Amino acid sequence: MSAAVLSGKELAAGIRADVRERAAVLADRGTPARLAVVTATADEASAWYVRSIASAAGKAGLECDVRDLGADATVERIRAELARLDADSAVHGVILQTPLPAGARAEELARAIGPGKDVDGANPLSLGLLAAGLPAFAPATAEAVVSLLEHHEVPLSGRRAVVVGRSTVVGKPLAHLLLDRNATVTVCHSRTADLAAVVREGEVVVAAVGRAALLTPGHIAAGAFVVDVGTNPTPDGRLVGDVDPAVAEHAGGLSPVPGGVGPVTTALLLRHTVEAAERA
């Protein structure tokens, strides 16, 4: 028996088609949806990701401005640019790309992005609103995980969900999204004792740590549905996830890397931007 492939391609294509229609309506009105991406790094992977967002935005009929402040940008400079974009009525969504220069904290800087334009849920206020059950944009990656599970009709209510990783951008908001869908949620991390035993409790397992093949077949219960958020570069230039693909031999489902959470994340960023533009 082999696990179902929890592909994100079909779901992402559906979201993009919806976004294209809505973006066309906005463009026809003379108020095109506009996403601004602020970067302050020379990191290659970041540059690749920003290009992929800009390309996806263009194909979907959104405007996308990349503001590269350079790897030596100060915290004040970055905050001022975010505040400027937040005040610009022609801009509907603002993303602060990581990594940032030493001394800059993304969670702190993202406070300059108002919740209405915070399309990647980076402002702590967005996270708090989400946790309180009030309207807010969730971080796109966390939302992509839940959307992918729902697209593949994996039941969540009353199920044991185990999230491996407690980051502010994925693990923590994901825990809230899963709780909201009535899963019983466990959050594991680097200090968890006997990680394999805890993860084996999961009927749904999400790996969001950033360590290649951290989860092996011994971590996964038979029939469990596994979503792999990791994107770890290999020496030979490929991307691999946090989950050893061998878990597919007994899991109920496994999302591929690439082609799982990634395309859904990008599509959701665009959808958030169009939603923000529609409300503007």
Added chain:
Amino acid sequence: MSAAVLSGKELAAGIRADVRERAAVLADRGTPARLAVVTATADEASAWYVRSIASAAGKAGLECDVRDLGADATVERIRAELARLDADSAVHGVILQTPLPAGARAEELARAIGPGKDVDGANPLSLGLLAAGLPAFAPATAEAVVSLLEHHEVPLSGRRAVVVGRSTVVGKPLAHLLLDRNATVTVCHSRTADLAAVVREGEVVVAAVGRAALLTPGHIAAGAFVVDVGTNPTPDGRLVGDVDPAVAEHAGGLSPVPGGVGPVTTALLLRHTVEAAERA
């Protein structure tokens, strides 16, 4: 063998003593620490709780203003009062008491309390800052649970902690506080399948549901430390917790109700107010 009593009285007395000293310094300077409590309910239990806070504040040398807006106060009236208090430089801490009139949401209204005066961590921004590891006041009850465990030297790092209840005021912020202390955290709720089996995984268990004796001896692993946040009134006028006291027969420790989390919560509210006043 009988469980250790995780009393909150000694810890609360220590916090109050510290608060008294700091409040005296502020009063000597002519800038007494001042807490404002906004209520809009005829609820008896709420009135009792507000009186107990005001009394504790008075004994510790803090000023405490209770603003009773009446059970028919509108959302606009409550929000305006919170905004007024937030802007009043003589006020250092603001609490919005629940229950509220029908149609009013505490999480939404508490956005009017800036994080610097949000001494009960009710503003979603405070919760988001907490989750992001940035400075903010935690909800006093959630912080009291962790303080009580630390006071009784219950180890948290690497331990399995199970939180029963997913409220915005206790369960969710508590999950973040426990994660921050490197516990592996599971959050259960009314839709959890086989609650007893999940709770038995806990080396530390926190009950914050508001249902008398929800957790019975069958829910608790031998040697587990149990903190009872529940305060449920009985027909004969007593208060009982969410945990059946019979669990003490095999638990490692159990906090009493009353006399456990409650006094620590009140003491922490006062400490937060003094901290806010010292920064003002």
